[in-house]
Amino acid sequence: MTTWMRITGLCAGASALLACSPADTGVAPEATDTDPEAIYAASSTLWQNKNIPVCWENPGDDAAERGWVEDQIAKTWDAVSSVHFTGWQACAASSSGIRLHIADAGPHTKGLGNQIDGVDAGMVLNFTFNSWSPGCRGQEEFCIRSIAAHEFGHALGFAHEQNRKDKPGDCSAETQGGDGDLVVGSWDLGSVMNYCNPAYNGNGKLSKSDIDGVRLAYDTGLDGLVVNRFDDQCLEIAGGGATDGAAVVAHPCQGGDNQRWSFVKRADGYHQIVSRGSGKCLDVTGSSQENGGRIQLWSCSGGDNQGFTVESGGVTRLRAKHSGRCLDLTGKSQDSDAQIEQWDCQGGEDQRWSLKK
Numbered sequence: 563m564t565t566w567m568r569i570t571g572l573c574a575g576a577s578a579l580l581a582c583s584p585a586d587t588g589v590a591p592e593a594t595d596t597d598p599e600a601i602y603a604a605s606s607t608l609w610q611n612k613n614i615p616v617c618w619e620n621p622g623d624d625a626a627e628r629g630w631v632e633d634q635i636a637k638t639w640d641a642v643s644s645v646h647f648t649g650w651q652a653c654a655a656s657s658s659g660i661r662l663h664i665a666d667a668g669p670h671t672k673g674l675g676n677q678i679d680g681v682d683a684g685m686v687l688n689f690t691f692n693s694w695s696p697g698c699r700g701q702e703e704f705c706i707r708s709i710a711a712h713e714f715g716h717a718l719g720f721a722h723e724q725n726r727k728d729k730p731g732d733c734s735a736e737t738q739g740g741d742g743d744l745v746v747g748s749w750d751l752g753s754v755m756n757y758c759n760p761a762y763n764g765n766g767k768l769s770k771s772d773i774d775g776v777r778l779a780y781d782t783g784l785d786g787l788v789v790n791r792f793d794d795q796c797l798e799i800a801g802g803g804a805t806d807g808a809a810v811v812a813h814p815c816q817g818g819d820n821q822r823w824s825f826v827k828r829a830d831g832y833h834q835i836v837s838r839g840s841g842k843c844l845d846v847t848g849s850s851q852e853n854g855g856r857i858q859l860w861s862c863s864g865g866d867n868q869g870f871t872v873e874s875g876g877v878t879r880l881r882a883k884h885s886g887r888c889l890d891l892t893g894k895s896q897d898s899d900a901q902i903e904q905w906d907c908q909g910g911e912d913q914r915w916s917l918k919k
């Protein structure tokens with residue numbers, strides 16, 4: 563699976579953490595844990611079974627704290643996707659899934675996604691903050707909930723948002739880990755996975771991109787609505803038709819099959835973009851090389867005028883193989899049913915597209 567979500571990397575070093583820690587708490591989101599085995603994780607770390615067992619290796623007299631963790635995960639990752647974290651009882655020696663270990667140490671995971679399946683102390687959480695991050699004392703519930711949301715993001719296979727190539731200059735957190743093969747959405751300062759988020763671990767709340775990401779990773783795959791950044795409208799086959807030559811337009815998002823597209827990677831590395839309703843492909847009319855070349859629906863041919871690059875690093879441009887030009891709203895129109903065309907690739911939002919469930 564290849565797409566628009568980064569799925570690799572691991573926890574960054576302490577200096578990078580401190581650089582982006584919120585000044586008001588003075589606490590780092592987590593400690594360093596650089597397990598080299600995990601740094602090159604990729605989309606293969608996604609759990610195949612979406613019911614993911616969770617157990618506590620050393621539950622003690624801390625039912626309230628454990629309850630905060632379970633509740634925060636139920637309210638976040640669990641609530642917005644078909645992933646369910648189950649169990650939450652004491653571990654047996656043979657327990658698989660996520661084995662939580664409570665320690666007064668820097669919270670971390672020993673890998674991403676299913677790399678920690680059944681691993682002893684696969685995720686470490688801190689409930690007391692005596693040695694690590696004493697700034698959390700007095701606000702334990704806030705810290706425990708916020709950190710849990712972040713660490714369970716790693717457990718789902720998500721790396722740090724600040725690893726992205728489109729990190730802006732004013733985010734000084736260092737990247738960590740190798741590049742993934744999936745990037746969802748635009749650079750997201752509000753991500754629970756972003757050390758540069760001015761809110762501590764996003765206050766434990768998922769951003770819109772976090773939600774889109776977990777849904778794309780676990781629910782829809784590379785299939786969904788293709789939404790234009792400039793006008794928030796969806797790629798649609800005009801009139802819902804399925805005939806060769808039907809226009810492809812931007813239309814208010816309604817979620818019908820004539821607005822749903824699958825990105826299918828071809829042998830040449832480009833994607834064909836297939837309409838769910840018709841099974842036909844997005845196509846540049848007549849293999850036009852010109853600005854203004856019209857985008858239409860056509861039977862899938864494997865031609866270069868049906869192959870598109872999906873650029874990583876944010877809300878993506880869709881660049882046609884044959885012309886090198888990008889899908890674009892004609893005349894930057896925000897009207898309903900504006901024709902989609904190809905144009906020289908530029909930085910405008912009318913050439914930016916995201917995939918949504």
Ligand SMILES: [Zn+2]
Pocket residue numbers: 572573574592712716722
């Ligand atoms: Zn982290």
